[in-house]
Amino acid sequence: MIRIGLIGAGFIGQMHALTFRTASMTSWTPGIDVRLTVLADQDPTLAAGIRARYGFERMTTDWREAADAADVDLLINAGPNHLHAEPSVAAARSGKAVLCEKPLAGSADEAYALWKTLEASGATAMCAFMHRSIPALNLARDMIRAGELGEIRHFRSRFLLNMITGEPLSWRFSRSEAGLGALGDLGSHHIDQARFLVGEVVSVAAMTSTWTGDPAGRVTDVNDDAFVCVGRLENGASASFEASRVAAAHNLGGSIEVDGTRASIAFHMERLNELVVLEPGRGPRTQLVTQAGHPYSDFWLPIGIQGQHPLGWNECFAHQARHMLEAAACGKPVAPRATFEDGYRVAEIVETIARSARSRTFETVTFRS
Template structure:
């Protein structure tokens, strides 16, 4: 890497490859000069036609069917992992050993053991790592965390989080890697619940023990070749959370929530106030604070704007929704800034490992009919 450029290898060709390539290309238009300019050097897919098509669509200089060749490429400084979860470990460990920085989608791995191997390899190599817990980048989260830090909520005692989607309620949705435990690990709890756990840890702290229940609502699906498969990970999971500082909480992660196309939300409550947030209304944070001195009940709405997180880098006026693609630009900026200044990025592999251990504890609990499990 030179000060002016950063060579990137994108491992994978799907939706996240699209989102990551958009984010990397838009860091400079949003934030201006001053960081290394991402250069999309190579993209990887084992199918030659798909690799070639992805390179053309995303504006990548070249393509290959070998992730090993991409990781070893001397022009590559950053390995961007957007594959099914099964491949995260091998690519990340190889990238770390090659001295390459790593951007990896969540959850970090299929198992906590794999996540630990990835974390240890990256830390031993001294490379920068970032994991795609995108909602942490929302300006509303920056304000929420500041209110917690200032004591505006008093002593925290409750967190409630929802990630609800209806993407798989239709039984005709095909069987893919996301419904295959060997390739994805957890279903809704890993894919969606990992975001809720990251939000809870960001605002409250570490989780000490959990109790969970899971259901597979659609037990069988047919793949693109017409072959019927058993779905062996969860469609819907509920969990109780006990945090290390005594706060208690709940979370629901569902990919079969009829009527809810896409909802990411939480309520955080303390003895002197509460915060309510929904990504669907990402331009606002709802608060109820004793310090307002209001003689009444309910929440008031804060229109997010410049001064809240990185909102001002997008818009000079308040009240405009910040979408997922824009949050991904913020995420890419965090990564490039960390690389340029030789500091840790946030959230890194170590944080994602803690999330992975929490996921596994919830799955252990669900397998034992909701018995409490230490994280």
């Protein structure tokens, strides 16, 4: 039994509430039950609705009551980026496990301090880079590690969506509240995937763009709307990353491609049950990642005569939730899900990309240990 405190009843807080409940019903053993103990959000009307929908035992507008609560074993921090550090530290210091949303912090300095503080506390801590719990990307990683693609030469990614609604801009658009924009919010996912699939990012050259202004005039320090970056990975492979929040026709278009000396793979978020495999002299083959033996294929139901069913984004959140529960309840390692060190390293890469956009030169990523 893991008792959960959740900070943030917004978009992703709701996804965590839903998927921690469902993750407690997986067929994986041992069964780990959950209690949704306390929900904290500064907006009492929103919190009351979300509390009722998912069955939290109580709610508060003060995040400290969730971070310090004696009847919470795991704090899920789904607050805005500027609220990641303080509650995560408070929860770790009172003996809780922590699942913190990405990006871990608004700057590399803050992310580093957060990682080191939680490391010193001995807390079990995961950073919610949810792509690490997508079956097709786990299969891709297995294939790469087994050498099926040969030596990896290229990693390529794109993350496109539209966040411009004509409404006043939220905290996400503010450099002081969120840190970086498309680069930190969207790019961080794919930077983490380059590391998860192929290896560390060692140098980058990039440009960023900003077109957006706040119709309400509240946000005066609008961060980047888009970025494009080329980079070098530790094995010598080239990498490219692109993300935009102003690609008006895209709901959520995410693509990841890896090319090796023997084969290539391609993944598209809108078709997340599929991995496209290409081999020299053969056309592309679409591998449905729902077969017996594939990652997470036995997560929900026994594999049998009913066939295999496609999964969606929220199920992948439930996979992530299960790993967090196993780490908190059974002491299983957080890796290969993202640790706080991964969260820090991505923040360092993100900041180096922003520096490169300003200096208009290649910049080397320097990691602190």
